[in-house]
Structures are given as structure tokens and as C-alpha cells.
Amino acid sequence: MAESITTTEFSSEMQQAYINYSMSVIMARAVPDIRDGLKPVQRRVLFAMNELGLNADKPHRKSARIVGDAMGKYHPHGDSSIYDALVVMSQDFKKGMALVDGHGNFGSIEGDGAAAMRYTEARLKKFTQEVYLADLDKDVVDFKPNFDETEEEPEVLPVRVPNFLVNGSEGIAVGMTTSVPTHNLGEVIDGVKLLIDNPAATTEDLMAVIQGPDFPTGGIVINKSDLKEIYESGRGRIKVRGKAEIQRGTRRTDKDQIVITEIPYTMVGANISKFLSDVAALVENKKLPDILDISNQSSKEGIRIVLELRKGADAERILQALYKKTKLEDTFGVNMLAIAGGKPETLSLKRVLEEHVQFQMEVNTRKYRTLLKKETARKEIQEGLIRAVDIIDLIIEIIRGSKTLKTAKNCLITGETQGITFRHKTSEQQARKLCFTEAQATAILELRLSKLIGLEILALEKEHGETVKKIARYEKLLGSRRAMLDAIKGDLDHIKKEYGLPRKTQILDAQSAVYEEEPEKEVPAVFLMNRFGYVKTMEESLFQKNEESVMAEHKLALPCMSTGKICLFTGQGNLHQIKVQDIPSGKPKDKGVPIENISNFNGENESGLLFTTSEAMSGRKLLFATKRGLVKIVDASEFETIKKTIASTKLGEGDELVSVEFLEKSELILVSQDKTYLRFAAEEIPEMKKASAGVRGMKLAEGDAVCQIIQADPGESVKIKLGSRRYGLDKLKKRDARPEKIIK
Incomplete structure (x- = not known):
């Protein structure tokens, strides 16, 4: 076969490939079809x-068999995604109407995962079969x-209710997401009927x-x-709050409690433990x-989280704080995105219902044409048999006189x-x-003699009458849009009566949680x-009462606020x-927590040079010195930040700080590892920003490095020992020139 080389622009090829990939993810995986949701x-x-x-009246079948069939015949992707879909469709705490009847461990509202597919079993719900x-x-x-074109x-699916609203949807595609809350089945059916009657x-x-x-x-x-705007645009944020009640103690010794009996939908799963x-x-x-104690007493009967309060506590204020600072009040982002007319589109509430009515008209038209x-x-x-x-x-004479079935027919x-041989x-x-039709002739030739009994003949005539009525009904439905819409409404009424449930979520306008923290x-x-x-x-x-014993166990004690x-x-x-406030408070014998926590x-990779407090740094200046002889002075206000970690200086490759301390005296002495000393006035060092490296404070011989910096007042004698002799560093001559090289 001859090769065919096509020359194309690389960027346009990549662009087209990405568009194809995006549409594949959007259409074939992440976004629901508006027709069946x-x-x-x-x-x-x-x-x-x-x-x-796997009907509702049949035994459950292993989930692994269901996943295997779905993957092998229709969905050639990972088995975990198929099983996850099966599990979610069985969880009544995630779906408005569960579609699968699961048997075994299919997870819990508290975030427990389902058991492996080889252990669980499932079948269809009756609701799923009928609707x-x-x-x-x-x-x-x-x-x-x-x-693979084998099936x-x-x-x-010919879904008869707006599943897009009833069960909601969540999905992340390429560049777009869909997020639709669940709705009450009976209310959605009433909405469809209202739109049918009043387009x-x-x-x-x-x-x-x-x-x-x-x-x-x-x-x-x-x-x-806010709901009206959300339903008109298809986008918005719904504020959801858990349902809690304050239970007052009935006796003197009883404590007040806050009991949470319903949670926001966004808290389903691991967010309960996070709460x-x-x-x-x-x-x-x-x-x-x-709050003295918190206990999760939830069970199969429902959610029950109990917070026990201190006697005399302001329960209402605590409840407002929970709404403000935890997931007990949360937002559900709405984006009613679906595939409509072969393309992704964000739909309004009315448009969703209109699409459903149009789909039902198509489905019912095809159904009644077939019927x-x-x-x-x-x-x-029937008419042939009656004749x-x-x-x-x-x-009978024709059949007996015919030599072949073809002749008789x-x-x-x-x-x-x-x-054909006739007797008369x-x-x-x-x-x-x-002049029977071919279908009639075939039915006559296959007619059993038992059908000639009088009662059977009457049953045949009755059946014919019912068939005529059905034909008249179907023709009426197909010939009248109004009649078809009425039939759809009748189906919806039956579904609502059979499967409708009371509303669970309360809808109201409430003030946002008001909570002002008391100043600490x-x-x-x-x-x-x-x-x-x-640390602790x-x-x-x-501390003052136990100072001696505490200091025997600790290397650092720092006063703070x-x-x-x-x-x-x-x-x-x-x-x-x-x-x-993030450091645990303890008693003398308490161990504390690792500072890394x-x-x-x-601590394994960093050396601590200076422990101080934000109060001690206020209004002061810090002196920095590195092992390569760079020094600088930085105002402590440079380090006022809310970040947990910042760079306090700029270090060159292989350099590190050897000293960070508060500037308290007017003269400085740099000490190198080779016992070289340099004394100079602190005012010679310029004040710089934290992001600078500093100025060269001391020229070092090759291989030498600064190891210490000493502060002294003018005339103050600082003694050092070299060999067997002691020297006073006040005898060192002060350097005349200021440090000339600034490293930025």
C-alpha cells in the first residue's frame, strides 16, 4: 500500500486533536443527556x-457480573468507574430516587466506601423498570x-420523568462542569403537567x-x-444549612445540647468527619x-450529632458560630449543563421541562405507532379467523383435498x-x-381445532372488539397533540401516586449566620x-512556681503573650x-508536641539561630551575619506577615546564616574560623530590606568563614584566649573605611 504523507501545521493539528478529545469527554463521559438525564x-x-x-422480582446478582457485562458489551473503560456508577445509583442519600436495589455493603452517608464488587449484589428497582x-x-x-459493533x-433510555432534575447530576468535563441539585419527584411531575397545560x-x-x-x-x-434567578439562568449558588435544635436541660443537673438531625447535602461522605x-x-x-463534648450518634434511623454544652452557655451563639465556621452551612454551586440537541448547553428550569415534554412526545408517538x-x-x-x-x-374440505400446504394456502x-379435490x-x-390475506391464510392453517369450541369463538369475537377499541384509541392519540399530552399527564399521575415522596428539604429566606468572635x-x-x-x-x-524542675527538662523558655x-x-x-494559640498548653509533666507538627x-534540615516573639521584635532592629562575611541590619517591621514561613534574607549558593540577633550595642566584632577578628562601628552597616543579601563586612582568606559576631560598647573590653595568652579585643584598631560592596 502506497504511503500518503500530509503536510500540516503542527499547532492546528494539536488544536483539532484537543477539540476532539474535549468533545469526546463532554459527550461520552461527563455530561448527561437532557432527554434521560x-x-x-x-x-x-x-x-x-x-x-x-435483573428485575425487582428476581434474585440479586453479583455486582461483578453486572460490571463485567457493562464493560464487555457497552462501556470499554475501567471497571472501577462502572462500579462507582452502580454504587451511587443505589445510594438513597445521594440520589433523589435510587435506581438500583443494592444488597450488601454499598457505602454509608458518613463516607464509608462500598465493598468490593465480588461481595455485593444488585438488581433493578421497580421504579427503574417502570419509569x-x-x-x-x-x-x-x-x-x-x-x-465493537457486536451489540x-x-x-x-425512554425515561418518563425529568431525571435531570429528580436525581440531579455532577460531572467535570474539559473546561466545563455540570452540577444539578436533586428535586422532589412529585413537584417535578406537577411542573411538567403545568407546562403541558400552559406552555x-x-x-x-x-x-x-x-x-x-x-x-x-x-x-x-x-x-x-435567589432561586428564581438561578432557575432562569441555570447558574448560581444555593445556600444549604443543616437542621439543628437546641434541647434545654429539663433538670437542674442536665446540660443544654445542640442536636443536629439533618445535614447539608455537601456534607455527605467524609465531610461529616471533617465537621x-x-x-x-x-x-x-x-x-x-x-462545648464540652461532641458525639456522632447517627444510625440507620438517621443523622444525630449531639453537642453537649457547658452549663449556662449561650447555645444560640454557639449554633451561629457552627453555621459560620463549619460545613453545617455551605453552598451548592448550580450549573445546569446538559447535552441538548447534540451540544452542551446550560439550561433554565423551563427549558429543561420543555425538552422533557418534547422528548416524551417523540417517545410516545413512536410507542403508539408501534402499538x-x-x-x-x-x-x-382476528377478522380472518372469524370469517x-x-x-x-x-x-377443512380444502385442506383435506390439497396435496400440499402451498396449494391450500x-x-x-x-x-x-x-x-384440490372437492367432495361437492x-x-x-x-x-x-x-380472498383471505396471506397473514390470515397462515393463521387459518395454523388454527387448532380446540379454537372451534363455542366459548373460544366468543372469546375471539370479544378480543376483536377490544382490538378495534385499541386501534381507535391509538389513532386518536396519534392524530391529536392534545390527546397525546393528556396521555402523558395520565402516565405522570400514575407515577406520582405510586412513587411520590414528601419533601425533605425546607425552603425559606433566612438571615446569614451572625457571629462575632469575642476578642481573645x-x-x-x-x-x-x-x-x-x-514544644508547649x-x-x-x-511556670514561676515550677521553674527549677521545668528548666531541668527544657532547653528553652521564652516569655510570650x-x-x-x-x-x-x-x-x-x-x-x-x-x-x-496553636501551641498546646500544658502542665509541667506534659510532653507537648513536635514543633514540626x-x-x-x-529540625533535621534546619538549624535554629534565634527564638523570639512578635512582641519582643516590635520597634527593634535585627543584625544578620553569614559565614561568607556578609552582614546587614533589618528593621523588625520587615517581618510583619501572616505567612507561616518567609525568607528572612537572601543567601548565595553554599552560604548560610551564622548569627541573627537584636542590635543592642554600637560596635561589632566579626570572628572567623581561623581566629581572625575585625572590630568596627555598627553604623557602618547600612539598614537594608529582608530580600537583600547584605554587604561584605570582612574579607576572608580562602577556606576561612565567619563563625561568630560579637556586640560591644565603645571601650568595652572583650577578652579572648589564643594559645596561653589572653588578648583584649578593645585593642583592635577600628577600620576607617565603610563596607564598600553591597550584594543585592
């Missing part, structure tokens, strides 16, 4: 279960070849029956006034010290008598008048660190800050 994987799982005959999969055999939707699968209905009219989202977890939607840990953190950080064709064929046969009963003796259709001449004359009391404390890097704080008075920060400068040029400081 299902993603491809959900549709294929349900269809595979239907093909396996999602009924009439597939009546040519109501188009079928298409599967991925046929439906393009969409000009406004969003406000529809919201008279569709109040808003109805989450399976209940809760309260608190921004009712518990967030409350515990608020208690530990003394934001909500009046009409079937009943017409049945009527033809045949009246002349049954003649037909031909006689019944065309009246051709050649090759009149019989032959009557036979020539026969500023009390003196002591920061302690032992030789293993464990201690009340100042308690409860509202301040501990500042740690490291040899690697970093400043780590730790809020005092509450800060970014890594």
Missing part, C-alpha cells in the same frame, strides 16, 4: 442490568452499534409547584429569593470553649382450486370466491522547648512563625 456509564449499567433480566426502562421493545428510542445499545408559563409559575431543590439529606435552603474535627479544633483553640401497527396486524388475523369459523367446513388467498361441486364454487484575652505565658524539639506553653504563674507569635530564624535564611520548621 443520564451519563453514558449510568445508561449502560441500567441497560446491561435490564438485558440480564426508565419500560417500552424499550416498542421502538421508542434509536439504537446504535456498541464500540446494539440505546442512544438514550407560556413563567419560571415564577413553575416555582409555584417546584419549590426548589429537595436534597435526600434534608436540610434547609436559606436563600429562597466533627472542625468542631473539636474550635474547642481546642478556645473559639468555642463552652397501532401491532394491533392492526392482530385485527387482520373462517363461519365457513370452517369449506376450509394459495386457494385461501386467491381462490385457485386447481389441484358447490364447495369448489365457494372456494373460488375466497491577652495573658502572659511561657513558651517551652525540650532538647528533642517538643505554660501559664506564667504555673497568648495572642502573639513565636518567631524562629534559621541558618537556612527562613523565618518560621507559630501562633501561640505545628510549623514548617524541619
